Amino acid sequence: MKTKLKSIIQKFSKAKVLVIGDLILDEFIWGKVDRISPEAPVPVVLVSSESFMPGGASNVANNIASLGGSSGICGVIGEDKSGRILVEELKKKGVDVSGIVIDAQRPTTVKTRVIAHHQQMVRVDREKMGSIDDNLLEQVLSFIRREINEIDALIIEDYGKGVITPRLLAEIVPLAKKHKKIITVDPKVSHFPYYQGVTCITPNEKEAQGGSGIDIQNDEDINRAGKKLLKDLNLEAALITLGENGMRLFEKSGPVTHIPTVAQEVFDVSGAGDTVIAAFTLALASGATKQEAAYISNFAAGIVVSKVGTAVVTKEELLERIK
Secondary structure, eight states, X not given: OHHHHHHHHTTGGGOEEEEEEOEEEEEEEEEEEEEEOSSSSSXXXXXXEEEEEEEEHHHHHHHHHHTTOEEEEEEEEESSHHHHHHHXXXXXXXXXXXXXXXXXXXXXXXXXXXXXXXXXXXXXXXXXOSOOOHHHHHHHHHHHHHHXXXXXXXXXXXXXXXXSOHHHHHHHHHHHHHTTOEEEEEOOGGGGGGGTTOSEEOOBHHHHHHHHTOOOOSHHHHHHHHHHHHHHHTOSEEEEEOGGGOEEEEETTSOOEEEOOOOSOOSOOTTHHHHHHHHHHHHHHXXXXXXXXXXXXXXXXXXXXXXXXXXXXXXXXXXXXXO
16 A cells, blocks of 8 residues: 555656635744733743745645645735735745736735744734625636646635635536546535535535534544535545544545544644645545545645644655655
C-alpha cells in the first residue's frame, strides 16, 4: 500500500486543480505577554512580528501548490491593501491568480490572530457577508467556462461568505460533470442541497450532522449520517473528518473505510480541512482510488496539525511521513 501511495504522490506534478470559493487573508500578529493591562483584566501583547498567509479557499490552492500540483484560484477580493497582499502571497506560492475578481464594494475578508507563546489570544474578523452581485458572478462563471477543459479537478470551497451561491453551483456542477471532471466540495451546512451529484464532499463531524439531520453520538450514527449524505446528494463518496478519531470514507460502490489518525502531536487544527480536501482531490486527479486518496489526505492532515497557524504540507514531508 505504501509503495502505491508514494507512486501516486509522485504524479501530483501532472495534475491541475482549480479552487473556487471564498478568499481570505490570514494575518498573524506574534508577540509575548508579561503583564496584565491596568485598564481591564486582559493580557498585554508586546508585538514582535507579523505575517500573512492565504486563508480559506486560498489556503487550499496554496496546499495544492505546496504538494507539487498545478494550482489555480477563482474568487473575489476587495480593492484594498489586504487584497493586494493576498494576491502577492499566492503568486509567491506559485498559484495561478488569473481567476481572481475585484469587488470595489466589499473589503477583502481578513482574519487576524494574535498569538503569544504559541497560544492564540484573540481573533479579529473583518468581512462583509452576502452574495456577490450578478456582474461579478458572470466574471467568475466566464473564467470557469474558459478553464474547464484545461483542468483535471474542481474544488468548491464554501465558507458561506458569498461567492458560492445556488446559481453558481447550478451552472458549474453540470459543466464539470459534462466535461468528466472531478468535483469535490468543502461544504457549508446551509448549502448541502446544492451539492447534488458532485464527486465527493469532505464535511467534519459537525457539518455531517447538520447536513444529514442525524444527531451523531456514536460510531453507528456516523455511519448512518455518511450513508444518508451519499444517498440524498447522489454522491460518489463522502469523506467525514473526525479530528483525533481520524476520518471515515463512504463510497457509493464500496465499503465504509475507517482511517485512524496518524497525527503524532497536535498544535493547531486550523486549516486541517483545507489540507485534507487539497490532498484528497490532488490524489484523485493523479489516478488514485478514493480509498487511496483518503489515506494520503489522512497522512497530510497528520502533518499539518503539528504546525502552528495556517500551514501547508509539502510533497517531501508527505513522502517522508508515509515511509
